[in-house]
Amino acid sequence: MSQNALGAASAAARPKAIRRPLPDWVLALGLMTVVTVVWELVIRLFHVSTFLLPAPSAIIRSLITNWAQLASAAESTALEILLGFVLAAITGIVVALVIVRFERFGRALYPLIVLFQTVPKVALAPIFILWFGFDLAPKVLLIVVIAFFPVAIDMLAGLQSVEPSFVALMQSVSASRTKILLRVRLPHSLPHLMAGLKVAITFSVIGAIVGEFAGANHGLGYLIVFASTQLDTPLIFGALVVISVLGLAFYYVVELAERVLVPWAPKFDAHLRAS
Amino acid sequence: MTAAFSVVHPLQVAKAAATTNTAPAHVDARNIAVDFYLDGGRQRVLQGVNLAVPKGSFVSLIGPSGCGKSTLLKVLAGLITPTEGRVSVDGIAPQEAAKRRIIGLVFQDATLLPWKNAIENAAFLLMTADDAMRKAEAFARAAAMLKLVSLEGAERKMPSQLSGGMRQRVAIARALALDPQVLLMDEPFGALDAITREEMSLCLLDIWQRTEKTVVLVTHSIDEAVFLSREVHVMGSGPAGIIETLPIALPPPRNAESFTDPAFKLTQQRLRGLLIESHQRRPA
Numbered sequence: 318m319s320q321n322a323l324g325a326a327s328a329a330a331r332p333k334a335i336r337r338p339l340p341d342w343v344l345a346l347g348l349m350t351v352v353t354v355v356w357e358l359v360i361r362l363f364h365v366s367t368f369l370l371p372a373p374s375a376i377i378r379s380l381i382t383n384w385a386q387l388a389s390a391a392e393s394t395a396l397e398i399l400l401g402f403v404l405a406a407i408t409g410i411v412v413a414l415v416i417v418r419f420e421r422f423g424r425a426l427y428p429l430i431v432l433f434q435t436v437p438k439v440a441l442a443p444i445f446i447l448w449f450g451f452d453l454a455p456k457v458l459l460i461v462v463i464a465f466f467p468v469a470i471d472m473l474a475g476l477q478s479v480e481p482s483f484v485a486l487m488q489s490v491s492a493s494r495t496k497i498l499l500r501v502r503l504p505h506s507l508p509h510l511m512a513g514l515k516v517a518i519t520f521s522v523i524g525a526i527v528g529e530f531a532g533a534n535h536g537l538g539y540l541i542v543f544a545s546t547q548l549d550t551p552l553i554f555g556a557l558v559v560i561s562v563l564g565l566a567f568y569y570v571v572e573l574a575e576r577v578l579v580p581w582a583p584k585f586d587a588h589l590r591a592s
Numbered sequence: 593m594t595a596a597f598s599v600v601h602p603l604q605v606a607k608a609a610a611t612t613n614t615a616p617a618h619v620d621a622r623n624i625a626v627d628f629y630l631d632g633g634r635q636r637v638l639q640g641v642n643l644a645v646p647k648g649s650f651v652s653l654i655g656p657s658g659c660g661k662s663t664l665l666k667v668l669a670g671l672i673t674p675t676e677g678r679v680s681v682d683g684i685a686p687q688e689a690a691k692r693r694i695i696g697l698v699f700q701d702a703t704l705l706p707w708k709n710a711i712e713n714a715a716f717l718l719m720t721a722d723d724a725m726r727k728a729e730a731f732a733r734a735a736a737m738l739k740l741v742s743l744e745g746a747e748r749k750m751p752s753q754l755s756g757g758m759r760q761r762v763a764i765a766r767a768l769a770l771d772p773q774v775l776l777m778d779e780p781f782g783a784l785d786a787i788t789r790e791e792m793s794l795c796l797l798d799i800w801q802r803t804e805k806t807v808v809l810v811t812h813s814i815d816e817a818v819f820l821s822r823e824v825h826v827m828g829s830g831p832a833g834i835i836e837t838l839p840i841a842l843p844p845p846r847n848a849e850s851f852t853d854p855a856f857k858l859t860q861q862r863l864r865g866l867l868i869e870s871h872q873r874r875p876a
Contacts, residue, residue, distance in 0.1 A: 482699040485671050490721035490770070491691045500720065504707050581706040581752065 371551040379551035380558065386540065391559050393536040394525050397453060398567060401460025402521040406514060408461055409468025413506075416469075417476045418498055430469065438463045438524075442531035456528030456536075463524040464517040471513030475506025508582035511575040518571050522564040537563075616680050617644035618806045619668055619774055624677035626663055637663055641677070641833050643825065647773075650800055650807040652817035653834075654863070655827030656871050661810045662778050664827075668808060669695055669776050681774055689774070693721055696772030696805075700779040702759035704751040704766075710758075711747040714738055714765040721770060730769070737765035740802070741795060757788040761795065768799070774806045782812060790848075793819055797846055814867065818842070818859045819850060826863070828870040836866050 353373050359365070360372035367375055380387065412430065416423030441462060445455035479502050487497045529538025537556045544552035575582060626638040637660045645651050653661045666672040667679055670686030681689035689695050704713045714734035719725060738747055741761040751759055760780060767775060780796075781789045793816055800807055800820075811817050817824045821840050828835040842855050850856055 480701060480703050482701055483703040483705075485666070485669075486697055486699070486703065486717065487720060489669055489671060489690045489695060489697050490693065490717055491687075492720050496720065501705070504705070507707075579707070581750065 368548055368550050371554055375551045376554045376558065379549075379555040383552055383555060387537075387555060387559050390535060390537045390540045390556070391563060394529065394538065394560070395563055397456040397460065397525040397528065397536065398518075398521045398563070400453070401457045401524055402464060402518055402567070404457060405461045405464035405517055405521065406468050408465040409513065409517070410472055410510065412465065412469040413472035413476055414498070414503075416473055417502065418494065430466070433462075434466050439527050442527055445528070446532040451532050451534055455531075456525055456533070459528040459531075460521045460524035463527075464520040467516035467520065468510065468513040471509045471516075472506050475509025476502045478509070479505050507579045508575075511571070511579055511582060514571050515568065515575075518567045519564060522560065522567065526560065616683060618647035618649075618682060619643070619645040619808060620678075620680045621664070621668060622678050624664070624667060624674045624679065626660070626667060626672060627675045636675075637832060638667070638674070639833050643668075643834065645806055645808060645823075647806055648804045649822045650809070650820055651823045651825060652809045652811055652821040653825050653827060654811055654814070654817045654867065655832070656829055656867070657812075659827045659829035659870075660832035661827055664832075665776050665778050665808065665810050669697055693770040694773045696767030696770050696775045698760075698763050698767050698775070698777040698780045700782040702751070702756075702763040704759055704762055706751050709748050709750050710743060710754065710762050711735060711738060713751065713762050714769055717766050718769045733771075734765065734769050737768045738762070740768065740799060741765045755788075756784050757792060760784065760792060764796070764799070768803070772805065774808070775800075776808050778810045779812060780809070781816065789813070789816065794848060796820060814860055814863050815851070818856060818863060819846065824863060826866045826870055835870055838863060838866070 357373050360370065365372075371379070412426070416426055438459065442455070442459055445458050449455040449458065476498070479497075483501060484497060487501060492500075525536070526538040526541075529536040530542060533539040537560050540556045541553050544550070544556065621641060621643040624638055624641040624643075625636060628635050628637050641664060643651075643664070653664060655661050663672060667674050668681065668686060670679075670681075670688075670690050679686050682694050684692075684694075686695065704710075705716065708716065711731060711734050714737055715727075715730040718733060719727070719730045722730075735747060738744060738761075741764050743758060743761050743765065746754065746758065751762070754762065760783075764780065781792045784792060796807075796809075797820055799805075807820075809817070809820060818840055819842075824838045824840060825834045826836040826838065827833065838859070840859055842850055842853060842859070
């Protein structure tokens with residue numbers, strides 16, 4: 318109330334009060350709280366069975382009791398995601414560089430990559446299991462085939478979108494293709510690369526979980542399959558929460574890297590948007 | 593002073609330039625023809641172009657959009673090899689001249705690298721052209737050129753912090769840092785507002801007077817062409833060529849007051865007439 322009065326007073330003092338927009342995270346957290354509370358209420362009011370849909374409180378209880386198991390599973394999955402993501406990033410970058418540097422080979426390669434992208438990668442999981450067993454390798458490979466594509470495509474767009482007049486300028490001082498690639502195209506592509514990496518990291522999480530579904534003896538995906546055979550729905554949701562947190566953490570690491578490595582990249586900024 | 597150029601009919605000047613077959617001018621293009629291949633078809637975009645720019649002169653190429661002005665400039669810069677004809681810059685092939693840093697280029701877009709600050713951008717081409725050059729030396733030259741374009745104090749600013757005019761000044765400094773003998777400019781002020789354009793014209797005039805470089809400027813602006821040039825070449829299209837060459841006789845010194853000089857007005861009107869004629873000749 319007093320805050321309202323204060324607001325009114327300052328609004329009267331200035332002809333038009335300029336309000337600073339609330340930060341995005343406050344809005345997101347607020348919405349999440351509302352959804353959680355409504356969820357809890359609906360479960361309690363309509364006596365929904367925990368087996369069908371557990372209440373948030375039941376999920377939290379499961380998270381606490383199964384903490385050790387979840388943490389160990391998260392560790393395996395995180396390792397898969399990290400390895401797969403790094404390899405996918407390297408693969409994507411190399412593919413893009415090869416396509417740009419070796420033009421004719423690139424023209425041959427590009428349609429094949431697009432063709433490969435149309436193959437549903439999830440369907441490859443059983444084949445990878447068949448080839449490489451139940452260990453780390455098939456999951457990492459699955460992540461690579463799922464996540465390298467956005468990296469390659471965005472990186473390629475970045476490498477190729479250097480202004481033609483700048484390329485002409487470089488050619489006018491007889492700079493070689495390699496020199497133009499290294500000094501201009503490569504740094505120019507970095508903001509695009511970071512955008513591709515952000516997509517790739519979320520794909521990597523999906524790849525790891527799908528890989529574990531197809532065949533594993535540890536990891537969060539395995540835990541979900543295991544919990545479903547035990548009809549332990551709160552544990553399934555608990556594992557989902559951990560996966561989301563893991564994915565979010567990875568995503569923000571990439572975003573942080575973007576801010577540090579390519580400060581000139583155009584940002585999606587709340588304050589700029591509001592002004 | 594108006595009589596000075598009314599006695600020389602522009603056509604005669606054009607003919608004289610075309611038939612001079614002796615020692616090549618500083619920038620010399622003879623009987624240039626350029627074909628482009630579009631959708632499988634062959635299209636002639638330039639035909640029978642002769643251009644002779646004496647050392648230390650300032651000439652402008654003006655004409656309707658798409659008439660091949662930029663193409664001609666690219667031919668002079670060695671970026672396009674003409675289908676027919678010969679080009680020489682400082683007596684050698686333009687590609688060779690570019691290699692020896694005789695040619696400096698400025699385009700309509702400043703095309704600065706967003707991850708480099710003003711001085712790094714100004715030094716960039718120089719350091720690309722000469723791997724052996726030490727960074728300190730390149731930076732010293734870039735700093736001197738930034739000073740020449742009145743950007744002292746903005747050396748550490750990023751391109752995103754500079755105005756359009758300032759960015760274009762950095763682009764000019766970048767070209768000047770090569771210490772070229774010939775400056776080829778493709779509508780360098782085309783994307784700037786009217787007042788900034790005028791400022792930049794004065795800046796360019798100042799640079800030209802101080803450095804005595806040979807300048808070829810492609811422009812849309814009649815005022816700019818008249819104010820800056822010793823000679824204006826009017827181009828027509830379909831296929832394009834130089835249809836008129838107009839010598840500009842403005843009383844020296846040229847400065848902001850030149851814009852109001854009667855000779856300026858007269859030349860401006862004459863050029864306007866030629867451009868309208870050139871537009872009407874365009875194929876539909």
